[in-house]
Amino acid sequence: MPSTDNITILKGGSLNSTCLHENSMGKFVRKKIATDKNREYGYVRWYSQLKKLQRYNSMFPGFVPKVLDAGVNDNEAYFDIEYIDGIDIKTLFKNNLIDDVEKLNQSLWEAFDLIHHRSYSPLRSSLMLYFMEEVEQKLHDALEFPEFRDFYMMDVYEYRGETFRGMIGQHDKFKKLFNRDITSEGYVHGNPTLENILYNTDTNKITFIDLYEEGIVDSRYSDYSQVLQCSNSHYGLINDSIVTINDNQIMSDYIIPDKLAEFNSLFIENIEDNTSLVMLFEATQYFRMLPFKCHSGNISHAKFFYGYGCYLVNKLL
Numbered sequence: 550m551p552s553t554d555n556i557t558i559l560k561g562g563s564l565n566s567t568c569l570h571e572n573s574m575g576k577f578v579r580k581k582i583a584t585d586k587n588r589e590y591g592y593v594r595w596y597s598q599l600k601k602l603q604r605y606n607s608m609f610p611g612f613v614p615k616v617l618d619a620g621v622n623d624n625e626a627y628f629d630i631e632y633i634d635g636i637d638i639k640t641l642f643k644n645n646l647i648d649d650v651e652k653l654n655q656s657l658w659e660a661f662d663l664i665h666h667r668s669y670s671p672l673r674s675s676l677m678l679y680f681m682e683e684v685e686q687k688l689h690d691a692l693e694f695p696e697f698r699d700f701y702m703m704d705v706y707e708y709r710g711e712t713f714r715g716m717i718g719q720h721d722k723f724k725k726l727f728n729r730d731i732t733s734e735g736y737v738h739g740n741p742t743l744e745n746i747l748y749n750t751d752t753n754k755i756t757f758i759d760l761y762e763e764g765i766v767d768s769r770y771s772d773y774s775q776v777l778q779c780s781n782s783h784y785g786l787i788n789d790s791i792v793t794i795n796d797n798q799i800m801s802d803y804i805i806p807d808k809l810a811e812f813n814s815l816f817i818e819n820i821e822d823n824t825s826l827v828m829l830f831e832a833t834q835y836f837r838m839l840p841f842k843c844h845s846g847n848i849s850h851a852k853f854f855y856g857y858g859c860y861l862v863n864k865l866l
Contacts, residue, residue, distance in 0.1 A: 560744075564591040564845055569632065576632035577617055585624045587844050590690075592626065597762035599628045601739070605760060608667075608736070612660055613757050633756045635747030639785040642743070642809040646750065650808055653748060654815040657776075660755040661741075665769040668735030672766075675734075679765040680727040684836045688716065691839035691855070696848050700794070706856045707798045713863040715855075722866050726829055734767040741772050743779040770823050773816075774830030780813035782831060782861060792853040799856040825865075832861035 557569040565582045582595035605613045619628040638657075641647045672678075692698045704717040716723065738745070739761030747756040764771060778784045786803035793800040820827055835858030842851035 564841065565595055570629075577629050578614070578632055579627050579629050581625050581627045583624055584621065584626050590840050590844055594761070594763065595626065595628075598760055601760040601762050602628075602630065605664075605736075605757075609664060612663065612755065613760065633747050633758070635749040635754065635756055637744045637758075638746050638748050639743040639779060641748060641750070642806045642812065643786070643789075645806065645808065647808050647812075648750075650811045651815060652753060654812060654819070656748070656753050656755050657746065657816075658819055660757070661738075661769070661772065664736050664738065664757075665772070666735075668733055671731045671734040673730040673732070675766050676727040676729055676731055677724075679833075680724055682765050684723075684833055687836050687839050691843050691851060694843045694848065694851075697839070697843055697851050697855070700797075700852045701855065703797045705797060706859060708800075708856060708860050711860070713860055715859045716862075719859070719862060719866065723862050726865060729826075731766055731768060733769075735769065737764065737767050737769060737772045738775075739764045739767075739772070741775050742784060743776065744785050768826075768830070770826045771830045773820055774827045775834060776816060777813070777827065777831050778834040780809055780816060782835075782857070784834065787853065787857070788850065792849050794849055794852045797856075799853045801853060828861075828865060832858055832865060834858075835861065 554573065555571045557571070559567040559569055559578070564587050565580055567578060567580050570577050570579055580595065580598075582591050584592055599616065599619060602613055602616050606615055614630040614633055617629040617631060620626070636646065638647075638653070647653060688701075692701060701715065702717070704715045706713060706715060738757050740759055741757065745757065745759040747758060748754070749756075779786075783803060783805060786805065787801050790801045790803040793802075817824075835854040838854055839851050842848070842854060
């Protein structure tokens with residue numbers, strides 16, 4: 550790539566860095582990751598995103614950024630993608646930049662339908678594999694951090710005046726919820742939080758970024774759950790907020806934008822079937838994020854996510 554004139558740091562994932570590069574030739578986005586530490590939750594995930602972007606560029610042109618280049622500098626790997634003129638949906642809601650919520654909702658469903666219409670034979674019992682990897686293994690990895698482990702051992706927690714049990718006493722009950730068959734699998738985004746969906750309000754264009762490969766179950770219901778993770782259980786708002794952990798009590802100071810609540814209602818209306826599975830996936834998203842938060846040094850948010858995940862789980866039991 551040509552030498553850059555200006556570099557702007559963008560918000561990236563827990564372990565990677567993302568920057569906007571601008572020069573006389575135009576703009577591109579570079580995503581970098583360390584190659585010598587946190588490889589499982591850093592480099593491996595970064596590499597899977599790169600390969601999925603390459604494939605989806607061929608399959609769904611225009612709905613994911615083009616990959617321009619990739620390489621290694623010292624102990625960092627990088628890939629470059631085209632700059633997309635759009636703002637992530639979470640930011641649009643948070644800054645009150647959305648007027649026509651119905652139009653956005655329709656565009657998002659049309660983009661999802663384009664990807665999800667390609668299906669293949671499912672591994673019917675893979676939900677139990679999902680539970681083992683995305684709940685049990687993620688908890689196991691987070692428990693390597695003593696401060697998080699001390700919080701986990703409390704077992705009983707409180708959130709907004711409600712008291713509920715943690716996974717120590719609920720593990721077997723929660724596990725039974727995954728003893729069901731998956732009836733369809735297919736092509737998915739894998740991590741469509743509202744931060745990973747760009748929207749151009751002028752052109753009504755949806756672009757998916759930060760696609761994820763390691764989801765175990767390629768279910769469109771998992772994709773839907775990660776939208777709800779943001780619109781219904783407010784992952785992005787919590788991530789940006791100050792969280793307070795007081796003994797076994799979890800607290801956060803986020804405020805829900807009115808337009809986001811409107812969007813949430815519209816999105817839920819479009820989920821015509823398997824809502825119980827969507828809710829199950831939604832609860833697990835908070836467990837999946839625990840190692841990323843712990844390895845990035847954000848133990849307070851890891852504690853909050855664990856408590857909040859347990860809060861959602863108890864609503865399903």
